Every structure is written in C-alpha cells, then in structure tokens.
Amino acid sequence: MNTIFVLGWIDKLVLIVYFIFVLGIGWALKKYMKNANAFLEAGRSIPAWVAGLAFISTNLGALEVMGMTGSGAKYGMLTTHFYWVGAIPAMIFLALFMMRFYYGSKARSVPEYLKLRFDEKTRALNAILFAVMTVLASGISMYALAILLESALGWNFTVSLVISGAIVLGYTYLGGLSSAIYNEVLQFFIICIGLFPLVLLSLKDLGGWHGLQASLAPIAAAKGYAQDVYTTTWKYTASAGQNPMGVAWYGIAAGLGFVLSFGYWCTNFLIVQRAMAAESQMAARKVPLIGAIPKMFVPFLIIVPGIAALALMNNPSMGFSIPHMHNDPTQPLNYDYTILALLQHYLPAGVLGLGITALLASFMSGMAGNVSAFNTVWTYDIYQSYIRPTTSDAEADGKHYLKVGRYATIVGILLSIGTAYIATKFGNIMDFLQTIFSMINAPLFAVIFLGMFWKRSTGHGAFIGLLVGFLAALAHHGLTQPMGADTVFKGGWITVLHQYPVEMAQNFWTAIIACTVSTVLTISISLMTKRKKSDEQLNGLVYALTPKLDDSDIEWYKRPWFLATIVGAICIALTIMFW
Amino acid sequence: MIDIRFPIGLMFTILGVIVTGYGLGTMGNAEMYAKSLHLNMNLISGVVMLVFGLGMLLFSDVVRNMLKKKKTQ
Numbered sequence: 001m002n003t004i005f006v007l008g009w010i011d012k013l014v015l016i017v018y019f020i021f022v023l024g025i026g027w028a029l030k031k032y033m034k035n036a037n038a039f040l041e042a043g044r045s046i047p048a049w050v051a052g053l054a055f056i057s058t059n060l061g062a063l064e065v066m067g068m069t070g071s072g073a074k075y076g077m078l079t080t081h082f083y084w085v086g087a088i089p090a091m092i093f094l095a096l097f098m099m100r101f102y103y104g105s106k107a108r109s110v111p112e113y114l115k116l117r118f119d120e121k122t123r124a125l126n127a128i129l130f131a132v133m134t135v136l137a138s139g140i141s142m143y144a145l146a147i148l149l150e151s152a153l154g155w156n157f158t159v160s161l162v163i164s165g166a167i168v169l170g171y172t173y174l175g176g177l178s179s180a181i182y183n184e185v186l187q188f189f190i191i192c193i194g195l196f197p198l199v200l201l202s203l204k205d206l207g208g209w210h211g212l213q214a215s216l217a218p219i220a221a222a223k224g225y226a227q228d229v230y231t232t233t234w235k236y237t238a239s240a241g242q243n244p245m246g247v248a249w250y251g252i253a254a255g256l257g258f259v260l261s262f263g264y265w266c267t268n269f270l271i272v273q274r275a276m277a278a279e280s281q282m283a284a285r286k287v288p289l290i291g292a293i294p295k296m297f298v299p300f301l302i303i304v305p306g307i308a309a310l311a312l313m314n315n316p317s318m319g320f321s322i323p324h325m326h327n328d329p330t331q332p333l334n335y336d337y338t339i340l341a342l343l344q345h346y347l348p349a350g351v352l353g354l355g356i357t358a359l360l361a362s363f364m365s366g367m368a369g370n371v372s373a374f375n376t377v378w379t380y381d382i383y384q385s386y387i388r389p390t391t392s393d394a395e396a397d398g399k400h401y402l403k404v405g406r407y408a409t410i411v412g413i414l415l416s417i418g419t420a421y422i423a424t425k426f427g428n429i430m431d432f433l434q435t436i437f438s439m440i441n442a443p444l445f446a447v448i449f450l451g452m453f454w455k456r457s458t459g460h461g462a463f464i465g466l467l468v469g470f471l472a473a474l475a476h477h478g479l480t481q482p483m484g485a486d487t488v489f490k491g492g493w494i495t496v497l498h499q500y501p502v503e504m505a506q507n508f509w510t511a512i513i514a515c516t517v518s519t520v521l522t523i524s525i526s527l528m529t530k531r532k533k534s535d536e537q538l539n540g541l542v543y544a545l546t547p548k549l550d551d552s553d554i555e556w557y558k559r560p561w562f563l564a565t566i567v568g569a570i571c572i573a574l575t576i577m578f579w
Numbered sequence: 580m581i582d583i584r585f586p587i588g589l590m591f592t593i594l595g596v597i598v599t600g601y602g603l604g605t606m607g608n609a610e611m612y613a614k615s616l617h618l619n620m621n622l623i624s625g626v627v628m629l630v631f632g633l634g635m636l637l638f639s640d641v642v643r644n645m646l647k648k649k650k651t652q
Contacts, residue, residue, distance in 0.1 A: 029581065186587050189587060197624060350620070
C-alpha cells in the first residue's frame, strides 16, 4: 500500500460497536452452555434461516473475500465459475441427497459418520487430517489478516494477532458453536453492508455495467483475447487459450464443478456442521438451499468490484493502482490487496470504518468456523474415542466434554497463532500446505459418496481409498508444475513430468486424479473384502437401506425439492445472463 | 436460545444512527466526498442500516412479544 489508511474516530467507533456486539452475543449464550452437546452441536436447535446464512458466511472468510476480488481483477467474470458452477450444484446435491444421512444418522461430525458407516480406522484418518487442516487453515488466515492490518492500518503484527485471536476466542469460548453461528449471521450482514458501497461507486465511476464492458474491451484486446472476455463466463471456454483463466469448459465442469466443489461443500465438516446444528431434519435439509440463495449473488458484491479495479488501473486518469508484492515495483501485482485499494480509493471516513469492519468480520467468521469445527472433531472423534471414552454417568460426561471442548477452543486458537508465526518465516510452505489440504476433500467426497449410495462399499475399501487418494494428490502435485513456477512449493518437487499453463489447471487436475484414484480403489477393494456391517446397522446411513423420504405431509411450497428448483432456476438464469 | 434478530437489529440500528448522524454532520463537505464521487455515502449506508436494523427489531421475538403484551393489557 502506498499510503497507510488513516482511521478517524468515527471509523474506530463503528469497529468498537461491532466488537461489543460480537462479544455480547457470546456472553448472552453463555448460560445455555451446560454440556458438550450444547457447546459443540448448538444443541441441534438452530432455525433453518440462521444456519443457512451461517453456512455461507463461514465460507466467506477474509481469504475468500480478498482472493475473489483479486481473481475478479485477474480473470473477470470467469471467476463466477467458483459460485454458479463451483458451489450451487453441490449445495443442492447436499441438501437433497446427503443431508438426511448426516443429520439422521445422529453422527455429531463427518468423521463420526465415517465411523458409523465404515469403521474406526477410516474415522481416525479423517479426524486427524481434518484437525491438522483446520488449525493450519485458521493460522494461515490469521497471518493474512495480521499482514493486512500491519500494512494497511499500521497496526503491529503481534498486537493484531493477539487481539483478533482474543476476540474470536472470547465469543467461541463463551457460546461455542451457537455463538459462532449467530455471529456468522451478523457478520454476513455487515460484510454485505460494508462492501456494498464499493460496488455502487466503482460501477458509477465507470458508467455502469456497459461502461465497464466498454473500458475492458481494449484491455482484453491488448492481451490477445476477445473484447468481452472479462465480462462473460462460458463464451470463451472452448479452448484453454481463449480466456485469462487458462481453463477450458471441460476442466471447469469436471475439476471445479464436480470434484472440487462437491468435495468442499458436501464433505467439509466446517460447512456441514452448520447444517447439522439445525433444529430438525427438515430444517437441516433446507439449510444448504437457503444458503445458496445469497451465495449466488455474492459475486456481485466481491467479484464485480475486482473487475472494475482491472478497468480502473488501466486508465491512468482514474488515479487508481494496486500495490506490487512487497511494495517492490519489479515484483508482480499483489492482487490480494485489490479490495483494500478499492476501499482506500473510494470510501470517506465513516463508511471506511464499515468497510474495514466488513473485512475483519469476514476474517472472524472464517476463523471461528475453523475453531468450532476443530474443537468438535478433537473432543468427539479424538479425545472421546481414544483418550477418555464415555462412562455410565451421562450428565458428568456432558460436563467433562464441555470442559474439554472449551480447552480445545483455547488450544486451537493458540495453535493458529503459532501457525501464523511460522507463516511469517516460511510463507511458501503455508501456501503449499494450503494447496495440499484443499485436496484432502476430493478423495473424501469419493469415499462418502460411495458409502452413502453403494451399500457394498466396505471399511477397508474406504480407508485405502482415502489414504491413497490423498497420496495420489500429493504425488501429482510433486510431478507437475504450472508454467513459470519459481519455487518447488508450486509443484514439481519430485520431478517435472508435465507442465500446466496455469496454477488453476494444475489444481483442478490434482483434484480430479485424487478423486478418480480414490473411487477406483474404494470400489475394487470393497469388492475384494467383506462388508462387516449388517443392513440393520446401515439403516439411516446408506440410501438403499433407509426408508424413502416422505414429504407429502407438508405443503408443496415448503418442500426442499421446491426450494431446490427455485435455486436451480435462478442459477441457470444468471449463467445465461452472463454467458 | 436467544433470537438473533434482536441483537442484529439493535446493532444495525445503533450503527445506522451513528453513521447517518455523521453523514448529516458532514453534509456539504465537498472535499471529503470527492472520493466517493460526490455521493454522501455515510448518509446512504447509514439510512440503509437504520431501515434494516429497525426491520429486524420489529420482526424479532423480543419486540413482537412486547407488542403482544401491550395489546392484551
């Protein structure tokens, strides 16, 4: 950042009001936290609309907001593929076909579902990988936030880390998952209201959507693309070279639309946990659909300003620029800071405070999501399963695991802070880990999908499928490289067998390979081994062995199918509008 | 459990009052609003928050129960 933001008293006042409410919600919920069930599962009492907004809000972390605005500036409207293809279909699938098994099985976490459906070792593998992944993920986002606060607001790195960690700790320690979920709803609204002025002002500045299209045409032409490449989604995906993302339609459909998105939205406990906290099975099935409605419109809030930034920085008379990496003009542009540059360019005191609050809120929702998923998996799937099993006294157990859950919250945040410090020394390793962990979910989806819809799949098949699928992802990453990779952390650390034109393509193919390997192995090993669980035991866990759902007793317009049809129709309409 | 509409409504009403007030106080400050293309963004965002906040409050159980009690009294 060329100049540091100066926050006025009004901006600080807005921030303080927000912090008071965030902590106040945790405080108000404290008295309900009587046992582990209330703390870690929100007592399964959350209304569908609250869980639905939390469902997408926890995904709307700081890295998502900063990254998507940056991607908007790099790839234009093609970035919306992460939403309309890369999220909505998977959310609909989760709601209609998978949620009833997660919720109805009485599993308290995704690893626990694996134990009920398969066996102990499959659960252990997934629980441990997941626990490590969430702590790292929240550490990485803490690091990103502290760097941002340091460079933009001049706040000390350590102070930023400690204060933001303390606030998230405050409300998750007091109110557990309920507090995280309620705050995510609050955060969702503040993100919308805080960032909305950027959409309004950047579009007004460029003369609306048509003005934006007109100013992008010469930029696209100069780079050798069709004039409207930045404002269309599918039009130039016949081959990878036609668009700045460097991916063709089949890569988008298979990599992003299927493997990555289903892996993330349908099996990541961080996300699924929100729906599992819903007050009834019907509510749980609606949660992803309710979340899908605002999700479809998030691109207009965070991607469109990024696209506008691309037009603005190519027009010197606008006086807009985004900083280079490390503030060194010889380095490439730091697209992650696009949103900050926009905030600084357009917002006067007052709404600037709201914009900064929105960024902080997005960071907190992401981090609290990770922490509340971590403490649940730790308490139920690791501590209760392997360290201290339940006793005959259910009430004392409830209190004991509540305490463990609370301690896990503290430890989770401390580990995140530690991770953030490691990231300051070895930033590249963190990027690498993040890439790898984004691939854990691809084999997991294959295993859970087969588990839910193929009754013949066995525990041995699932375990090997999960493990080797992950190793295959790792191996593919080690054997390939994106063009122009300057560090081994971007891939090719074994040897380079293949080069992809862009990093995105490499990520897509890593996930596709991991998922394929996992599917093939799970199927073939399942066929070679014996199923240990009886049909009886798999009732409620496997599609064919569970009684068919009957929604005929509720009005047609309240049924999940109806809601899903509306969501699908809006998504298709948006896709056609921006084809 | 608590009804989340109440704290959300309360927070946005308070923020709405603060930011709208600031927007009114800085009205006509051309230098300050040159950035935001001469739009008084504080007034716009403030009013949006105020309307949203009051709407949430109105639909929250806390306020609805209060209104109901008044009616029966």
